Amino acid sequence: MTTQTSRITGPAEIIQLGKTAFCTAKVLLSALELRVFAVLAEQPLTEPQLRERLDLHPRASRDFFDTLVALGLLVRDGERYSNTPVAGRFLDPGEPAYVGGFLERSDRILYPAWGDLTEALRTGKPRVDNTFREMLEDPARLSSYLGMMDALSTMLAPLIANSFDWKSVKTYADIGGARGNLVSRVAREHEHLSVHVFDLPPMEKQFHAHTERLGVADRATFHPGDFFADPLPEADVLTIGHVLHNWSPAERRALVKKAFQAVHPGGALIVYDRMLADEPTDPENLVISLDMLLTTEGGSEYPAGECREWMEEAGFTVESVKPLGDHDTLIVARKAS
Numbered sequence: 001m002t003t004q005t006s007r008i009t010g011p012a013e014i015i016q017l018g019k020t021a022f023c024t025a026k027v028l029l030s031a032l033e034l035r036v037f038a039v040l041a042e043q044p045l046t047e048p049q050l051r052e053r054l055d056l057h058p059r060a061s062r063d064f065f066d067t068l069v070a071l072g073l074l075v076r077d078g079e080r081y082s083n084t085p086v087a088g089r090f091l092d093p094g095e096p097a098y099v100g101g102f103l104e105r106s107d108r109i110l111y112p113a114w115g116d117l118t119e120a121l122r123t124g125k126p127r128v129d130n131t132f133r134e135m136l137e138d139p140a141r142l143s144s145y146l147g148m149m150d151a152l153s154t155m156l157a158p159l160i161a162n163s164f165d166w167k168s169v170k171t172y173a174d175i176g177g178a179r180g181n182l183v184s185r186v187a188r189e190h191e192h193l194s195v196h197v198f199d200l201p202p203m204e205k206q207f208h209a210h211t212e213r214l215g216v217a218d219r220a221t222f223h224p225g226d227f228f229a230d231p232l233p234e235a236d237v238l239t240i241g242h243v244l245h246n247w248s249p250a251e252r253r254a255l256v257k258k259a260f261q262a263v264h265p266g267g268a269l270i271v272y273d274r275m276l277a278d279e280p281t282d283p284e285n286l287v288i289s290l291d292m293l294l295t296t297e298g299g300s301e302y303p304a305g306e307c308r309e310w311m312e313e314a315g316f317t318v319e320s321v322k323p324l325g326d327h328d329t330l331i332v333a334r335k336a337s
């Protein structure tokens with residue numbers, strides 16, 4: 001079957017794709033780094049006031065603020081700039097729905113790494129040093145990373161809480177569950193659940209603070225360990241979300257096999273990731289797969305069919321494969337009673 005890309009109809013779109021797209025991305029990322037939205041959350045400001053607050057040179061400050069207006073993130077009313085309602089809700093770090101944790105990491109790590117895509121494609125090697133373990137020891141960097149993870153799992157949590165029958169489930173463990181954002185949000189929807197997170201030991205302190213903040217600490221347990229070296233906690237339901245894509249196919253297969261040992265008879269394994277469609281019509285998940293090339297040793301996105309094979313090979317029966325939100329796929333697999 002021929003794949004058609006109807007987005008590109010002429011030279012204007014080609015130039016937009018090759019130039020304007022990364023320029024406008026960087027305008028947003030710099031605005032976050034400069035705290036434009038945080039400053040404007042306090043009060044609307046004129047161009048000289050905002051420029052002074054942000055300590056910018058006058059040469060391009062008006063163009064920079066006007067670009068943010070043109071992108072729909074700021075409003076200019078007469079001489080004063082303010083946040084649009086959407087920017088005020090999602091880009092002001094003081095707001096609970098802030099998604100900037102994700103974008104801050106984009107700015108610091110992914111934006112420079114993407115500049116080296118050609119080299120990564122030639123060598124198959126990541127362009128970011130494997131500093132993940134070091135980052136876990138650095139509270140500021142860890143917080144920014146967790147902000148990014150939480151931004152994603154907060155959007156998916158209500159869908160996961162409603163797309164599975166949790167009534168008969170007593171224990172639920174999220175493998176690679178970070179500071180417990182997903183389990184906490186599912187536990188808030190289903191008050192009978194006792195929830196568990198398995199993750200690397202440095203995540204434990206963050207886990208206790210976060211589950212406390214979300215009001216589920218009395219039902220939440222952290223299991224420190226390395227999921228390739230240590231046994232996983234046993235539970236009625238295990239989730240593995242946005243984890244398998246960080247590892248090579250052989251490592252994913254091993255982890256799914258290990259999950260089979262940990263799921264109680266009659267229980268289920270739920271895997272979700274940015275899985276790849278059969279036809280490459282949507283660049284979104286393919287771009288994330290290239291992110292994995294740039295940032296991990298062996299990771300990539302993968303088709304749902306491959307995940308099915310790992311699950312069936314481990315002994316599960318796949319019950320359902322369905323879309324989760326705009327870009328993820330959720331697979332539920334059952335272990336026989």
Ligand SMILES: C[S@@+](CC[C@H](N)C(=O)[O-])C[C@H]1O[C@@H](n2cnc3c(N)ncnc32)[C@H](O)[C@@H]1O
Pocket residue numbers: 149150152153175176177178179198199200203225226227228240241242243246
């Ligand atoms: C991409 S994050 C996904 C976090 C979470 N599932 C979510 O969707 O928000 C990957 C998680 O796997 C954890 N992780 C990485 N290597 C691990 C290992 N060897 N053992 C246990 N956890 C690990 C990381 O600390 C991190 O929390």
